[in-house]
Amino acid sequence: MTDDLDRRAAAFAALSDPARLRIVDLLTIGDLAPKEIGAELGMPSNLVSFHLGVLEERGIIVRRASEGDGRRNYVRLRSEVFRTLEAEPIPVSGRVLFVCTANSARSQLAAGVWAQESDIPCASAGTDPGEVVNPRTVSAARRWNIPYVGEMVPRAFGEVKRAGDFVVTVCDRAHELLHGADHAHWSIPDPARTDSDSAFDDVVRELRERIADMLPRLATA
Known part of the structure; x- marks a missing residue:
């Protein structure tokens, strides 16, 4: 893990210089000789040589001698x-468990969106589950074609949690109550406070963005 972090840090450090980023941009199209890079960027040969040396040392570029003009590379x-x-994927041996306070809105929608996008199983729960799922949650699920995960009945975290679950809290109260028992936290406003369809739609949009960002980070163990 330390070796991988060191490698990534070295690559990011090499790319932190605007001149080296400009060189990398050019090389995304095709191979270039150092002289061609200098001409394209208006950069003196000594600077081109310096920046190429850094990029080569960090393993970002390689050089090859020309089969035509042997003096050129x-x-x-x-x-x-x-x-x-990117960081190595996090192995998940169980489900992705989304948790909010009442398990009546955010966590239910999060599980539904996750089920649309990932093969990793999921569930939802609440730290203080309500009696029923918010009717606007059901309406939002229908508007966005989000599948119901489970019975759409609020359930308690302690009842639902299994060994190996990757716990994602989607409300601040749940995160603070669990005292680090979650693996990730998304600070998403409670749409029930506004109690409007637009507030629930905003939650769905944010959940879709956050889930898209998380998907590459998780992998089945």
């Missing part, structure tokens, strides 16, 4: 480097 971008700059 071409620089190629190792695009696979950028695919490995």
Whole structure:
């Protein structure tokens, strides 16, 4: 883990310089000789050489001698480097369990959106479950074609939680009450406070964005 963090930190440090980013942008199209890079960017040869040296040291580029003019070399971008700059996926051996306070709105919608987008099983629960799911939750699920996960009945966190579940709190009260028992927290406003269809639609939109961001980070164990 430390080696991977060091590698990623070194790559990000190399890319923090605007000049090196400009070089990388050019190389996304094709291979270039250092002289061609200098001409394209209006950069003196000594600076081009310096920046290419940094990029090569960090494993972001490679050089290859020309088969034509043997005095020339071409620089190629190792695009696979950028695919490995993200953090390693987190293994999930159980379900993704979405938790809010009443389990009547945000957590129910989150589980439904997750079920649309991922094969990792999911569930929802509440730290203080209400008696029924908010009717506007049901309406929002219908408007957005969100499947019902389970029976759409509020259930308690202690009753639903299983070993191996990846717990995501979607309300601040639940996060603060669980004292670190969750693995991720999304501070999403309670739509029931506004009690309007637009507030529930806003929650769905935010959930879709957050779930899209989380999907690449989780993988079945």
